[in-house]
Amino acid sequence: MSSHKFSTLTKNLFLMHFVVIIFGFTGILGKLITLNAIPLVFWRTLIGGVAIYIWLKLRGKVSKKSFKELAQISFVGLLVAIHWSTFFASIKASNVSVALTMLALSPMFVGFLEPLIFRRKLDWRELLVAFIVLLGVATIFSFDTTYHEGIILGIISAFFAS
Template identity: 40%
Template sequence: MPNDKLRSYLHFHVIVFIWGFTAILGALISLDAVPLVWYRMLMASVFILLWIKWKKKKLRLAPKRVLVMLIAGVVIALHWLTFFGAIKVSNVSITLALLSTGAFFTSFLEPIFYKRKVIWYEILFGLIVMVGLYVIFRVETEYVLGILLALVSAFLSAVFSLINGKLAKQEDASVISFYELLTGTGAITVYLLILTYFAGGNGGFSADFFSVSAADWGYLLILASVCTAYAFIASVAVMRHLSPYTIMLTINLEPVYGILLAFWIFGSEEKMAPGFYYGAVIILTTVILNGFLKTKRKIRRQRKANF
């Protein structure tokens, strides 16, 4: 069991690095957020279905669990729409730095999902994170929309993590991923059909929507296969051995990986005002300290239980 947890933890670090690269691909792809996410989820659904068929896994599930997966599918679609939307209206650094607040959303949502008490320092650290956000808001006034979209994306990632934390203990990871991604694709398709009906050629499934360059197809293929199908299945699988909070805490390395990659690839385009980095450091440091205290508290409780 300890070895399974260690392997899952190290494996999840690889997945988080891949997610950091996902932000880079989002910036490189010229498509807007909606078609980008639609293509990503559709292509990833196909890849995962092929995997399920190859492994001869059963797709039949209990109706109650399917309903939960449908909800999770809509949540992950909204998460990605706001995530890529934030990248398009701001940049990779802003989006990934704000995504780390997902750990705090998880801290406040876990008591609801898992019926536990709120810990006092979670509230204190939450207030400190707000200070970090305030600093970023003050210095990056031109990216307010991107900041808000990134915060919504972080909240949705916390909700999704908590939902999947329960599902992963009951169902196969690839089957969960297939249902969720297919649901997300369906939800966006319905939105686009409505937009097509009311807006005609000005939105929805227009000729421009299906006009994708060769470079974008290449990026989408990597995004859908490695960064989505593989990473999605693997991330759900490791949830069998890791708690939702540990997952969200590890995800906080995504900004580090992603911002470093962004500097390497985009150079000066990702350079921000000093205040942004001060705010980001406040947020990340607080999140790490919160995780340290949580781990220490958990170990102490386990020792007491043994005696």
């Protein structure tokens, strides 16, 4: 393997681990912050949006958008807001590990939504994997009725994340 490929691989692995750590801290901070889910998402989004706008403005990358583009961006923003609101509500209703475990259902929802959106046939292997994933999650949480609200909110969060 050339040193260029190795350094790219090393860099990508480092970035992946960094993102996993940051994502894990998002849940922990969500549990520690006393704000409810919706105000937490509002402030998080506002601060992030302003920071990104300033960064793009400084780089000269701010461009005018058509109404259609703004509507599409707003729709995606709404989906992400619902995802984050239900994710943080899941953390508040249960704990970080429940919310993150439920978030792992996102790929299963992608497997179901992708054929609908792109009008392709559902692959039986996707159904098999979805069944196995559901069996695993059901096994993990079937013995504890304490976290039902957090589990339901986490599943909704995973759906909107997909």
